[in-house]
Amino acid sequence: MRIIESIRKDFTTMTWVLIPVAIAINVVIGQIVVVLRLPVFLDSIGTVLVAVVAGPWAGALTGTLSNIIWGLLIDPNALPWWPVALMIGFVAGWCAVLGLFKSWWKVMITGFIVAVTAAIVSTPIAVYLFGGITASGSSFITAYLLQTGRDLIPAVLSTNFLVEPFDKIATCLLAFAIIGGLSVRYLARFPRPENVEIDKTERRTQIIIAIVVAVILILIYSYILVNLLGS
Amino acid sequence: MHQKLSFYVDRDSFLHHLNPLTKLTLVLTLVILSFLGLSYWLPTIIFLFIIIPLSFLGKVAQEFFNATVKLLLPVVGFLFVMQAFFHPDGTQVIFSIWIFDVTVESLSFAYLTASRILTMVASFLILLLTTHPSDLMSDLTRRGVSGNLSYVITSTLQIIPQMQVKAGTIIDAQQSRGLETTGNVFNRVKAVVPLVGPLVFGSLVEVEERAIAIEARAFTAPLKKTSLREIPDRAAERAARWIFIGVIIIAIGLRIWLL
Structure with a gap:
């Protein structure tokens, strides 16, 4: 019963109002990235944002609903991937509770843990629903690994x-930069402001480093992709 | 970048008048049937003889075919080609390109996956074309789904188009100040920050005001709220839903028994 009580404490009116905005942020940033023709998705910045300021359960709910609404409005092919979005929000939330969202390099660790989770959760969906080859461009890599004799699950x-x-670390860094740009008074209205206490004097540098690292990561990733697909 | 808010088409048809939950149960039944693997041709049969007739019954055939051709065929086609080439099993080679072989087995596997995905997405499409999202949510709320949840979904449906308009304005404004959104990767990555920043902060500021506004309208009051929309539910539909659930149980039973 104590767990239910603590979950309920995370769902204040501010949380309920933040969730739709966060879902819209996911969708619209996802579309801006498509307009800019970048090779990353960055479609869970809003989910991470909610997970950090309102806890893992709110993050999980945001991720799930985000995926469902993406499926309802834009692309029904997104529907089967909702467990991935759920786990992204949930894991990012726990990382923040453990204090892994207070400086840029800790945020990179969060991003990595989120990425590993996403990779593990999406594998069974890709294998059992799509037979390993999904409709995403990265399936060319899977196909190549399969052809060179790897088994299905290891290849996926x-x-x-x-x-x-690359995608998830950049996502978490950008979410961190956004949270860093919000005022302390504003953040204090959410259930878990203690997750994001950044040292005041360092705040500006932290944000700038986070953005620069995110940009560099996306550039490195584009470079790798171009070389991989080129060869 | 602004696009139509939902797939819903307002028509007067048998499907439109059905209770949203009935349609949802039907869709889930079709999806489960096509993925259980009872028969190789089952997903194809469901698509041809249930989903396509349903689109005519709902008077949304035109929109259904448009959406299928634009949204579904590219994805399913890509999936089919990729799997035909890259599925590792199979010995009876039909033809091969470079190191990749197309075999009888990989072709039949590719067809099965493609037809399943097609059936799954197409059946959801029928639901979305004939059901307004807020009707579905108010019906679910009436049946005990938390009202907060339907607040989240209905208000997201309102916020997304507003934000898309805002994003369009921001892109135009920044481009008129000389921001490059095309060209090499470095330029395009750099453009993320000046586009995302104003959009996100602008929307987050509104959160606080909106919280106060809905608090003042008894959002957190622990009372039973009444709904403005009345959604009909007939006894025949209740029976139909139990039949669908029965079909699912029988199908799962058959699958376990045949294994």
Whole structure:
């Protein structure tokens, strides 16, 4: 019963109002990235945002609903991937509770843990629903691994392990930069402001480093992709 | 970047007048049947002889075919080609390109996956074309789903188009100040920050005001709230839902028994 009580404490009115905005942020940033023709998704910034300021359960709910609404409005092919979005929110939330969202390099650790989770959760969906080859471009890598004699599940897993970290670490860094840009008074209205206590003097530098690292990561990833597909 | 808010088409048809939960149960039944693997041709049969007739019954055939061709065929086609080439099993080679072989087994596997995905997404499409999202949510709320949940979904449906308009404005404004959104990867990555920043902070500021506004309208009051929309539910539909659930149970039973 204590667990239910603590979950309920996370769902204040501010949380309920933040969730729709966060879902819209996921969707619209996802579309901006498509307009910019970048090779990453960055479609869970809002989910991570909620997970950090309102806890893992709110993050999990945001991720799930985000995926469902994406499926309802834009692309029904997104529907079967909702467990991945759920786990992204949930894991990011626990990382923040453990204090892994207070400086840029800790946020990178969060991003990596989230990426590993996403890679593991999406593997069975890709294998059992799509037979390993999904409609996403990274399936070329899976196909290549399969043809060179790898088994199905290891091939899908290693593709995911290659693709996810860049996207998820960049996502978490950008979410961190956004939270860093919000005022302390505003953040204090959410259930878990203690997750994001950044040292005041360092705040500016932290945000700038986070953005620069995110940009560099996306650039490195584009470079790797171009070389991989080129060869 | 702004696009139509939902797939829903307002028509007067038998499917439109059905209770949303009945349609949801039907869709879930079709999806489970096509993925259980009772028969190789079952997903194809469901698509041809249930889903396509349903789209005519709901008077949304035109929109259904448009969405299928634009959204589904590219994805399913890509999936089919990839799996035909890259599925590792199979010995009877039909033809091969470079190191990749197309075999009888990989072709039949590719067809099975493609037809399953097609059936799954198409059946959801029928639901979305004939059901308004807020009707579905108010019906679920009436049946005991938390009202907060339907607040989240219905208000997200309102916020997304507003935010898409805002994003369009921001992209135009930044481009007019000389921001490059095309060209090499470095330029495009750099453009993320000036586009995402104003959009996100602008929307987050509104959260606080909205929280106060809904608090003032008894959002957290522990009372039973009444609904403005009345959604009909007939006894025949209740019976139909139990039949669908029965079909699912029998199908799962058959699958276990045949294994």
